[in-house]
Amino acid sequence: MDLKLNGKRALVTGSTTGLGEAIAKLLAAEGVTVIVHGRDAKRANAVAEAIAIAGGRAQIALGDLATDEGADAVAAQAQEGGAIDILVNNAGYYHHLNWTTALPDKWIDTYQVNVLSAVRMIQRLVPSMRELGWGRVIQIGGGLAGQPIPMQPDYNASLAARHNLAVSLARDLKDSGVTSNIVAPGAILVPAVKELLEKIAPQHGWGETWEEIESGCVRDMVPNDVGRLGRPEEIAAAVAYLASPHADYVSGATIRVDGGTIRSAF
Template identity: 60%
Template sequence: MDMGLVGRRALVTGSSAGIGAAIAEMLAEEGAAVVVHGRDRDRTEAVAHRIEAVPVVGDLSTDAGAAYVADAASAGGPIDILVNNAGGYEELSWSDAVPEQWAQVYQANVVSGVRMIRHLTPAMRQRGWGRVIQIGGGLAVQPMAIQPHYQATLAARHNLTVSLARELAGTGITANTVAPGAILTDQVAELLMRIAPEHGWTGNLSDVERVAAESWIPNDVGRFGRPDEIAAAVVFLAGKHADYISGATIRVDGGTIRSVA
């Protein structure tokens, strides 16, 4: 299927590893000119070199850093597709996550995306076409007790997408969210093996993944997702076949979220 991405320029924030890197790679495979963003220069340049993309290094949690990234990303031409993937989390409980940490993760995971939207959508409006895609998550709507500050930022991402879609009505720009379930990135694989002993999980990574998908984060498929499965949903929403989709949340979670909406 031709996604119609040849000649389009895409910025994927937080694409120096994991899900973001997979999104950048698949967009490049579909013919888009991709800007790879990250905070670690070596990792960012490595991904960009592998997929023949442009690397941009910067911190989106500050006004100056976001402005620099937006300007650098647009140096080769205006951005048509913005994928707000950058963000992070710490494994903290309610008692450990103090208000200052809530504010910090909100800056990194929510306001960073708002900054990029404000920088890049005006030019999309002028051209009458654009895509803004947030990477959210199932924890936005079915949170657990742990990582409350992180889960709240996911909910904010989902919410702002719908508001943005209403704001952009009639402009030719769509705004949507892709909501991953548990995805087996390198970081998640390390987490699983680290917590396996306390849960009584034994065996290799495949064994631990299977048990975790049954008892810890259960889903209907019986495994964790893979980064390229998230990338495929993003590429579809970025392409010409998704013109009639806006304000939507596309869940890619193996059926983890039990909802009819």
């Protein structure tokens, strides 16, 4: 299926590893010129080079989106080759904290990275999308936005903010040709998750092989209807659809890619 993305330009924040890397590579495979963003030049260059080797087009933009100065630098680098048509706000992180250890300064840190970084890029890049009459803004959210867990309260709340701002933006973009949507992953098998699960497997009695560990994790920690963890490429596929002209009639929506972890009809 031709997603009709050839010639578009996309900035994928936090794309030097994990979900962002998978999103960048799939968009590039669809003919998009991808701006790989991160704070580490070596890692950003490695992803851009991999895209080029596969026949795609990639540039890099370095900067810390948790600051206005960093966001200015990233926006300037991203637009050096032309206006950005697609903005994927993927950059984010979380602390392994609870309601006792997640002190207000940690909440501020989390909001700077997970929420205000997205706001900064929206305010810098969406005006040109409006002028062109076409564009896509896609937030990477998560099921914890609507069904928070006791742990990581700052992270849960930041995801809810990402979902909320995406819908507010969609309303503001009415009749502009620009859409705003959310992709909400479940538990995804990125390298950091695999490393963590292999580390804690013995204390949970999940076995020694990866198949046993994944099965035990899904059974005990993230039950879903598919019976496995998601793969980064599955998140990338949802992003690519929303980025394409095939999704012209989709705005203010959340696409859950979680194997049925979130058990809600709405």
